[in-house]
Amino acid sequence: MIYNRFIRGEQSASEDGGQSMDAAKTGEFAHIGKSVVIKGELSGSEDLYVDGNVEGKIELRSYSLTIGPNGNVKADISAKAVVIQGKLDGNVSASERVDLRKSAVMTGDVTTQRIAIEEGAFLKGKVDVQREAGRAVPAGS
């Protein structure tokens, strides 16, 4: 069960009592549905899609995190790649890339090798693009 692998700390799911967590593992990633509220530390060894509320810390290291359009995350994030479509209040450290889609609203600092920002995305914070050895690093839209 996804809860056991991912979640340490306080957790709560409204309305469906957490059923969306059980039912929502689709394709190659785990899914936190929009009615789910989690407070605590998330860590795991598979890609994760968050469309609910998460407050705490998210550590996926060599896996990807996607914050869906309904996602509201207040957490520092460490992952290989981070895609933001919803709201994030926290710092992001991504070993590969960060994508801010047009609906993204992010307050926090970004440290990554590559960043892509769609027109309309909102970012309040620092962007520190760390160069790959011997390469210039693009930040595209």
Next chain:
Amino acid sequence: MSSVSENVMKFFRSSNQVASPAVPQKLTRRSSGMGEVSRLLNSQEGLCVLDMGATSASNIRFFTNNGHKNYSEDLLCSSLDPALRVQDSAGNSVIDSKKFLEDNLVYPAAHFDVALVWNLPDYMEESLVKPTIDRLWSVMKPGGVLLAFFHTRDAGPDSTCYRYHVTGTDMLEMREVKFAPPGRPSSEKRSPRLQRVFNNRHIENLFRDFASIKFFLARDSIREVLVVR
């Protein structure tokens, strides 16, 4: 007594204007001020750059490709937050500049080498302009440079509000800025209204605590101002 919504609407053009085309306008301009900033950026690595316009991928690319750190903070958008509005002693709705500076431009002293203010002072509520410039003075390093654009009198109150994207050492792409008034759907986005026109003396007063100021007068009713902290 004016209501909160009336005050907020002062930032936007009147609704009976001709609607803008669906495709965003893309214009470019050569900027002598940006050219000077680029010279500084090319001469050193690891500078801290504060970009006070809307989030721009091209600006982040331009700065980070040269090994600099980019900080984004869209103060015009932040200044429209309805939570900043309070009633003064006469019952008028005014912006709480103290709260604005508690929530924005919160950085250590002497942190930035470059501050790109763009056209913010022309479109921001007047009560926020001087406190914002004073805060910038404290978060900039001595010798740091600030670039701001001011309209000349010829611009007119309905001159388009642009966001500036750096596309080359002295080239900027201009895209029209539009905001939805607080609480309104995004389909009601409008361009902010020019709040005032500063003359040279006003500008010198605004930056009187800074070490030096240099003006570049452009053809498009814009006065570029390069200020050294």
